[in-house]
Amino acid sequence: MTSSDPQQPPRYEPMPAAPPVPEAPPVPRPKSVDTAFSLWMANAGLNVLGFVVSIIFGRDAMRAAARTSLEQSHQSLAAENIDKVVSAALILSGVFTVIFFGLYLLFAFKMRAGRNWARITLTVLGGIGIVMSLVSLRGGGAGIVVVLTIVQVLLIGGAIVFMFVRDSAGYFTASNRPR
Numbered sequence: 001m002t003s004s005d006p007q008q009p010p011r012y013e014p015m016p017a018a019p020p021v022p023e024a025p026p027v028p029r030p031k032s033v034d035t036a037f038s039l040w041m042a043n044a045g046l047n048v049l050g051f052v053v054s055i056i057f058g059r060d061a062m063r064a065a066a067r068t069s070l071e072q073s074h075q076s077l078a079a080e081n082i083d084k085v086v087s088a089a090l091i092l093s094g095v096f097t098v099i100f101f102g103l104y105l106l107f108a109f110k111m112r113a114g115r116n117w118a119r120i121t122l123t124v125l126g127g128i129g130i131v132m133s134l135v136s137l138r139g140g141g142a143g144i145v146v147v148l149t150i151v152q153v154l155l156i157g158g159a160i161v162f163m164f165v166r167d168s169a170g171y172f173t174a175s176n177r178p179r
Contacts, residue, residue: 027174030167033112039159040108040122044101046152051097055090062086111163114175119163126156 066082107125110118133153137146162168 027114027171029112029114030171032162032165032168033114033171036159036162036168037108037112039155039162040104040111043152043155043159044104044108046148046155047104048097048101050148051094055094059086059090062089114172116172116176119172123160123163126160130156 063082063086066086104125107118107122111122130153133149137149
């Protein structure tokens with residue numbers, strides 16, 4: 001509307017606001033995504049279990065390896081210093097394990113929520129993990145370590161496959177559309 005006074009510049013009323021856009025209904029999560037998530041969680045549990053076991057049972061082996069390495073390089077170090085180095089290494093690896101585990105969980109939960117970037121990140125990290133595990137198998141090792149490594153390769157491989165089957169791909173595509 002305009003004012004009736006000719007000296008005043010015309011004033012216009014603002015247009016009414018656009019009607020609200022209805023929100024798209026949430027995309028139902030397919031069973032394949034839940035299966036992939038469960039496989040990632042099982043693998044995370046095995047990783048944590050492996051780390052705890054290596055701390056409990058690997059401390060003496062780490063001390064022996066440090067002594068052997070020092071002897072081969074013709075260096076000497078007091079036993080208490082070797083213990084300090086081993087303890088520092090375990091603490092540092094513990095810190096990295098906690099950080100890695102936290103990120104791992106974040107990516108898995110974001111993947112389950114339909115975030116494609118998390119699916120890609122898990123795929124890349126999982127692929128690297130599979131390659132590293134297969135390389136470590138070439139070196140042999142104790143029977144239980146070989147079995148656990150094979151189980152982890154199967155868990156990671158299965159999780160990656162389930163993230164990319166048709167149901168899952170449709171879920172990630174629909175979840176990432178602008179709403």
